[in-house]
Amino acid sequence: MSKQDLLRAIPKVDIFIAHPLFNGYSSKVLLPIVREYFEALRRSILSGNTERVDENVLAEEIKERYDAIMTPSLQKVINATGVIVHTNLGRSLIDPESFEKAKAVATSYNNLEYDLAKGKRGERYSHISTLMNALLGCEDVLVVNNNAAAVFLVLNTFAKRKEVVVSRGELVEIGGSFRIPEVMKHSGAKMVEVGATNKTHLRDYEEAVTERTRLLMKVHKSNYSIEGFTAEVPFHEIHKLAKQHGLTDYYDLGSGHIVDLPYGLAHTEHTLPEIMKDAPSLLSFSADKLFGSVQAGIIVGKRELIARLKKNQLLRMLRVDKVTLAILAEDIKTMLLGEFDKIPTLKMLFDEVEVLRQKAETLRAKLEGVLECEIVETQTVIGGGSTPNRKIPSVALAVKMGKWSPNRLEKAFRDEKVIGRIEHGHFLLDLRTIRPEEFDEIARAAVCLVSS
């Protein structure tokens, strides 16, 4: 065929998009793809690189591009890294039962801000205040978008144009975008750093107090630890000092958990109920770290202080929606009933090594004949800024596939949405974070990747 004939064989766009393959497709998405594709085709014909134009082949290829665009980019993956609270992989999983109950509320009208008893406007945070009081013994609670928002709101409300005293050893950066000094600046609070990187004493806080001081703040060292000659002031002492000076004490706890950590880690981190015994004026933590619920920042503390936070106009921009509150309420109920096994994050954390070994055997059996697998003892981290530099035991499958390098295997699994890790030259699927209902999917992924 001559170039002219080939060009003439390119279908008219409006007729082409009526092709049966595109039944039910959005023309808004389809049209630009077709135009771009045909334009490239014209260029290819003119430069002599295309010698055939087949309408059905064009339709197939364009359909592929359309489908790629319309497949949601945010999708399910399998976390085989062993890191339980993995921020890149969506942090804590939501308990499906809580999600189901929240769905009923979210997909119908509800009393989010309506007092059913009085028939008047109500308060959105009232739905969890009694439950949270039962769980933590706090006077009141406020829920915002995440813990970063909680920190910002507290600083802005109590220390705008005033001073906040904080230890030099606690000026943490989390995930690259949350840095205590920056948040402090944007909130309008003046940060007064005290102590040294490795040691801060109570007198350092005390000497820094002026009439402009409003908050004494403690920040949890979430993703690092300081070793050697160190001293930090426990929160209860900061609390006492604040009280003596008529100031507010505030603890940015980062991750917070309800039950003692296993594997001898209990002494490294206090539980929320333990910290609450010191009756902090204000305390905030993430709901989707070790607490194991939905993304939110929870602020608990003295009633009159929470009331002041509620009056800050900024709350309107930071507040959470009905879905978050509904899930949170269900999860708190689960915790109050002591059913910690239902909270996926806690279930994964508490699974004993023997249980993980049995899981590894089951998964290995499913992969038999497809990949070579060896069960190995390993260690992993909890993640989510909970226990920096601490390892917990785990069991993994070290996977092999002929002469494939661990990197190639890692990429091949990742292409099938299974995210593992490489350790000491082996590609590992860590059973700490793989759930039994995912075994069959991993087996399917393995079949796909070896045949591709």
Ligand SMILES: *Cc1c(COP(=O)(O)O)cnc(C)c1O
């Ligand atoms: C994680 C963390 C934050 C930020 O919490 P998000 O819920 O991620 O917004 C703030 N402070 C500390 C100490 C943290 O560990």
